[in-house]
Amino acid sequence: MSILVDKNTKVICQGITGNAGKFHAMGCRDYGTQLVGGVTPGKGGQNVEGMPVFDTVEEAVQQTGADATMIFVPPPFTADAILEAVDAGIRIIAAITEGVPVIDMVRVYEKVKASNSILIGPNCPGLITPGECKIGIMPGYIHTPGKIGVMSRSGTLTYEAVWQTSNLKLGQSTCVGLGGDPIVGTNYIDLFKLYQEDDQTEAILMIGEIGGSAEEEAAAYVKEHVTKPVAAFIAGRTAPPGKRMGHAGAIISGGKGTAEEKVAALEDAGIVVAPSPAEMGEAVLKAIKQA
Amino acid sequence: MKIHEYQGKELFRAAGVPVLEGHMVTTPEEAEAAYEKLGGKIAVVKAQIHAGGRGKGNIIDNPDQKGVVLCKSADEAKAAAAGLLGKKLVTIQTGPEGQTVGKVFVEAGCDIARELYLGIVVDRVTCKPVLMVSTEGGVEIEKVAEETPELIHKEAFDPAIGLEAFQVRKLCKKLGIEGPAAKSAFKFMTAMCRFFIDYDCALAEVNPLVITGSGEMIALDAKITFDENAMFRHTDLESLRDLSEEEESEIRAGKAGLSYVKLEGNIACLVNGAGLAMSTMDIIKYHGGEPANFLDVGGGANAAQVTEAFRILLSDKNCKGVLVNIFGGIARCTTIASALIEASKEVGFTVPLVVRLEGTEVEEGRKMLEESDVDVITAVDLTDAAKKIVAATA
Numbered sequence: 001m002s003i004l005v006d007k008n009t010k011v012i013c014q015g016i017t018g019n020a021g022k023f024h025a026m027g028c029r030d031y032g033t034q035l036v037g038g039v040t041p042g043k044g045g046q047n048v049e050g051m052p053v054f055d056t057v058e059e060a061v062q063q064t065g066a067d068a069t070m071i072f073v074p075p076p077f078t079a080d081a082i083l084e085a086v087d088a089g090i091r092i093i094a095a096i097t098e099g100v101p102v103i104d105m106v107r108v109y110e111k112v113k114a115s116n117s118i119l120i121g122p123n124c125p126g127l128i129t130p131g132e133c134k135i136g137i138m139p140g141y142i143h144t145p146g147k148i149g150v151m152s153r154s155g156t157l158t159y160e161a162v163w164q165t166s167n168l169k170l171g172q173s174t175c176v177g178l179g180g181d182p183i184v185g186t187n188y189i190d191l192f193k194l195y196q197e198d199d200q201t202e203a204i205l206m207i208g209e210i211g212g213s214a215e216e217e218a219a220a221y222v223k224e225h226v227t228k229p230v231a232a233f234i235a236g237r238t239a240p241p242g243k244r245m246g247h248a249g250a251i252i253s254g255g256k257g258t259a260e261e262k263v264a265a266l267e268d269a270g271i272v273v274a275p276s277p278a279e280m281g282e283a284v285l286k287a288i289k290q291a
Numbered sequence: 292m293k294i295h296e297y298q299g300k301e302l303f304r305a306a307g308v309p310v311l312e313g314h315m316v317t318t319p320e321e322a323e324a325a326y327e328k329l330g331g332k333i334a335v336v337k338a339q340i341h342a343g344g345r346g347k348g349n350i351i352d353n354p355d356q357k358g359v360v361l362c363k364s365a366d367e368a369k370a371a372a373a374g375l376l377g378k379k380l381v382t383i384q385t386g387p388e389g390q391t392v393g394k395v396f397v398e399a400g401c402d403i404a405r406e407l408y409l410g411i412v413v414d415r416v417t418c419k420p421v422l423m424v425s426t427e428g429g430v431e432i433e434k435v436a437e438e439t440p441e442l443i444h445k446e447a448f449d450p451a452i453g454l455e456a457f458q459v460r461k462l463c464k465k466l467g468i469e470g471p472a473a474k475s476a477f478k479f480m481t482a483m484c485r486f487f488i489d490y491d492c493a494l495a496e497v498n499p500l501v502i503t504g505s506g507e508m509i510a511l512d513a514k515i516t517f518d519e520n521a522m523f524r525h526t527d528l529e530s531l532r533d534l535s536e537e538e539e540s541e542i543r544a545g546k547a548g549l550s551y552v553k554l555e556g557n558i559a560c561l562v563n564g565a566g567l568a569m570s571t572m573d574i575i576k577y578h579g580g581e582p583a584n585f586l587d588v589g590g591g592a593n594a595a596q597v598t599e600a601f602r603i604l605l606s607d608k609n610c611k612g613v614l615v616n617i618f619g620g621i622a623r624c625t626t627i628a629s630a631l632i633e634a635s636k637e638v639g640f641t642v643p644l645v646v647r648l649e650g651t652e653v654e655e656g657r658k659m660l661e662e663s664d665v666d667v668i669t670a671v672d673l674t675d676a677a678k679k680i681v682a683a684t685a
Contacts, residue, residue, distance in 0.1 A: 075520060103488060106419060107450060125620060156563055235573065276577045
């Protein structure tokens, strides 16, 4: 097994007629993903490299049986595209688009939580179950089917982690890019629950970064509920304060958000923290040996 | 995007958030005239820079000249403006080099009965906008948050509805506000929350928020940051941008679509993706070096952007070497390699260059670099790259 997506997942692409949408939708199809069509309002009836284009997500679902979507529409229209996918009953929504206004995501987050859909992103590379289904922009060849669940707030840093676990012959069960924005649809804890229950996943690698308090909350959850080996890395140990974190942001989380605090919280929960980004794979090995 | 206090107050006034009368001026003579215009009693002359802590901050080499000055005559207003304009103001938020004051705001005084704090942000935990208030106004709110978090009261609100009446009542009770001031608080707080949503703010902060002797709630300061991602629906706000407040190289990077932050070290780095860029800084430091910058060329970087990125990095006088770390996803290694070769022809590398490529089209990219006449030190992985650049710049 794996989590969220597998070889049976049928995927559409919202924004398939745009450059990025088309390029990456074809990349996913070439990888082996069951791509079944795309949606661009006003372009229904056309086809892109043999893929049927629909005007609405509802229509695409009816005609193709799609249960997942990847969204490449421009930022002003992303919130609307996500809500349309929720409305059509799509199970897995991966919003790749970068630059979505935060206030838009406040509205979307509420609607997604009240539905049966799972939103990954926005501002994320997508998700992949190696050898079965790739939904997003990650280079497929660095992944190998295996036993590590990888999740991250950063895109290219996830590739780095995946590459290291592939080189150590551990492979990955499912890799999820959560997205780098302040509000994203799915957080670490949501995925810890799924990885913990997944037979294929033997250990979990969590990649965090400075700002907010998501890593601290995840650490508290792991301490209570996760029995599988967990390793982590926090990016931004040397980042200067104030550049990315607003003052009021620091207030709301009660002064949380520095790398030191996050590392301390993770280690307190028994998580092996990699001291350098080059040692994420090694940290996973260490976590497995300790268990 | 940040704006000045005087600009924030103009927007507040239009949105129905009570503020005092005031005038932005750029010369001591104008400050004198502004004082007279305000009725000639008490006025406050305030330096306009994009940093907080102005009241406690002072002009470099002149500890007596504070950033905020209470004036009781036109001459005092003129002298205060003269002491600030064109000088560098140092506050807890500017760093030791300070920030040049180009404008001052001359504002009417008022009868202050109480000083409070009010701030609005989008809370990452609850994923909702949150109004925060505190009785501890006029001081460093970060300190209050750390030492006495129970003195900060929060109410989350629905962006479509705004703050509800009962939420204002709860906050007033906790702040000890009653009578006419409670009525004024309702108007103030609901208008602020509406303002936050309507203008797509990332932060809206009023510190101090005052209650006058007659029970009116007034914004004595206005610290506003807009969500850069939402600027497409607020094109009118672009004119409020003050480029003199931003680092020149960061403006240049912004125009090229690059995310760049200048730092104090001497090893420049060029990376794709924010997380990997931060990690690259981390690993340079881990192996004993000091990063000169954070630079994310983004996912869809093209040759022109990467060339501009090299120009910016090499224009930094502290730069003793460059580390390029690319894990190609959307960005292809061949794009980076050809841009690197182009940039080398155009700007010329006078410092050591370590390149680590991985990901999409990596073999082709490596081959391009090998066949070019650019003097490149290649690295096989992150650790190798960091060690090589630290050694080359030591």
